[in-house]
Amino acid sequence: MFTRIAREDAEQHPLPGRVWHSYFGPGSGVSERVSLGASVYPPGSKPEGHVHPGEEETIYCAAGRGRIVTPDGVADVSPGVVVHVAPGTFHATEADGPEPLELLCIFTPPVVSGSYENKEPA
Numbered sequence: 356m357f358t359r360i361a362r363e364d365a366e367q368h369p370l371p372g373r374v375w376h377s378y379f380g381p382g383s384g385v386s387e388r389v390s391l392g393a394s395v396y397p398p399g400s401k402p403e404g405h406v407h408p409g410e411e412e413t414i415y416c417a418a419g420r421g422r423i424v425t426p427d428g429v430a431d432v433s434p435g436v437v438v439h440v441a442p443g444t445f446h447a448t449e450a451d452g453p454e455p456l457e458l459l460c461i462f463t464p465p466v467v468s469g470s471y472e473n474k475e476p477a
Contacts, residue, residue: 390462399450416459418457423447424449
């Protein structure tokens with residue numbers, strides 16, 4: 356079995372400083388073990404960070420320029436760069452290019468969209 360999902364068919368969730376396009380996740384009927392979506396940050400966006408207590412996040416930069424900021428350091432992102440964030444790691448995203456920053460985000464185990472917002476670093 357396979358599933359095709361176009362951007363316009365993904366669920367949109369406005370979150371602080373970005374729009375989350377949820378391609379699939381818990382309850383979608385596509386996968387029980389992983390969730391995938393795209394975060395689109397307008398130029399200059401710097402929302403407060405958050406923590407995924409039990410989920411790994413792998414981030415692929417599809418377009419734009421910015422950085423992922425953690426207590427351990429800063430990872431500059433541009434198209435083709437991948438950043439992996441371990442469970443329990445506080446991280447924030449900053450978009451600093453002239454165009455939107457688009458990040459493809461893969462979570463395992465799957466995450467419920469927006470369930471991690473407004474969490475302070477541990």
